[in-house]
Amino acid sequence: MGLLTIGAFAKASRLSPKALRLYDELGLLAPARVDPVTGYRLYAPEQLERARLVAWLRRLGMPLARIGEVCDLCESDAAAAAREVRAFWARAEAETAARRDLAAFLIDHLSWKDPVMSPTSSTVEPLDIRYAALSDTGLVRESNQDTAYAGPRLLAVADGFGTGGAPAGEAAVQVLKRLDAEGVGAGVPAGDLLNALEDAVERAGLAVRDIAGADPAPHEVGTTLTAMLWTGSRLALVHIGDSRAYLLRDGELFQITHDHTLVQSMVDEGRLSPEEATSHPQRSLLLRALTGTGVVGGAGGAGGAADIRLHDARPGDRYLLCSDGLSSVVPTEDVRHVLTAARDPEQAVRELIALANGAGGPDNVSCVVADVLAPEPGRQP
Numbered sequence: 072m073g074l075l076t077i078g079a080f081a082k083a084s085r086l087s088p089k090a091l092r093l094y095d096e097l098g099l100l101a102p103a104r105v106d107p108v109t110g111y112r113l114y115a116p117e118q119l120e121r122a123r124l125v126a127w128l129r130r131l132g133m134p135l136a137r138i139g140e141v142c143d144l145c146e147s148d149a150a151a152a153a154r155e156v157r158a159f160w161a162r163a164e165a166e167t168a169a170r171r172d173l174a175a176f177l178i179d180h181l182s183w184k185d186p187v188m189s190p191t192s193s194t195v196e197p198l199d200i201r202y203a204a205l206s207d208t209g210l211v212r213e214s215n216q217d218t219a220y221a222g223p224r225l226l227a228v229a230d231g232f233g234t235g236g237a238p239a240g241e242a243a244v245q246v247l248k249r250l251d252a253e254g255v256g257a258g259v260p261a262g263d264l265l266n267a268l269e270d271a272v273e274r275a276g277l278a279v280r281d282i283a284g285a286d287p288a289p290h291e292v293g294t295t296l297t298a299m300l301w302t303g304s305r306l307a308l309v310h311i312g313d314s315r316a317y318l319l320r321d322g323e324l325f326q327i328t329h330d331h332t333l334v335q336s337m338v339d340e341g342r343l344s345p346e347e348a349t350s351h352p353q354r355s356l357l358l359r360a361l362t363g364t365g366v367v368g369g370a371g372g373a374g375g376a377a378d379i380r381l382h383d384a385r386p387g388d389r390y391l392l393c394s395d396g397l398s399s400v401v402p403t404e405d406v407r408h409v410l411t412a413a414r415d416p417e418q419a420v421r422e423l424i425a426l427a428n429g430a431g432g433p434d435n436v437s438c439v440v441a442d443v444l445a446p447e448p449g450r451q452p
Contacts, residue, residue: 206218230435298392354399
């Protein structure tokens with residue numbers, strides 16, 4: 072079979088002539104020959120396989136630059152090309168899940184604005200929380216760069232790093248404590264509450280930058296931040312880094328934050344299994360954090376880099392916030408067992424830190440545990 076005109080090749084490959092011209096200009100799918108007189112592009116039949124692969128990957132939503140990489144790989148190592156497609160789709164699914172969470176929040180938020188669907192003040196009873204916080208240096212580190220705080224309305228854990236890590240974490244938490252002191256949250260519309268948290272995270276980033284500015288290596292100073300602001304029936308979550316928040320509900324333990332680490336991104340993309348991630352040498356390398364040179368991974372400031380959302384609370388819920396000094400050394404099932412069996416938050420934080428130290432205590436470890444309680448009988452909303 073001879074060379075195909077661009078029209079015939081477009082029909083066979085299910086790509087438009089316009090798309091073929093674009094892919095030629097980008098070096099993604101060059102014609103076999105260009106007629107020197109007419110300038111017509113001519114294609115070889117054996118190019119159809121690559122063209123169809125391009126069409127399929129475009130339908131998948133893959134960027135053109137990555138399509139070129141996959142097509143080139145396919146010619147030399149089809150298995151490697153398949154892994155690239157798997158990694159792309161795993162990442163797309165993770166991003167879709169994040170958008171699904173946002174959509175669920177918006178649906179809930181807008182529903183509460185509907186007078187027909189909004190509960191009246193007489194039907195919404197504020198809940199109580201009981202809480203405890205504890206931080207420990209561990210058995211290896213000489214100093215403690217963690218900060219753990221629990222108050223009537225704010226729960227927070229920060230894990231500082233670099234020579235100024237301890238004051239950086241403390242500064243970030245102090246900014247959020249102002250929301251607690253100012254009473255932000257109670258009776259505030261959900262959208263306004265999330266905006267207030269976003270502003271607070273931005274101020275926390277600036278506070279960390281100020282701390283780091285006095286350090287000889289400011290780019291190496293920073294902190295994670297995982298916090299929850301209690302509104303009386305909901306917990307507003309802000310999260311950046313690899314400290315974690317968990318929810319124990321009906322005996323099941325759920326991790327409700329997503330680690331902002333290189334290794335977690337590799338798991339999301341299908342390049343690593345969760346089991347492989349636990350022992351990966353770069354498992355502590357952060358992609359997002361509050362740092363002395365801005366917000367790692369951020370776009371448009373600290374608020375753009377932090378995960379911020381609301382969680383509906385139920386009586387009987389137990390929340391855990393912890394630094395990676397716990398989550399990286401204590402198996403999740405052991406954490407669940409302690410949270411299930413402990414009679415109160417004070418016992419829970421003590422036992423969790425004992426578990427981390429029993430596993431060698433290689434890092435500072437901080438835990439905040441809070442129980443959601445039904446309102447006391449006769450209490451006025």
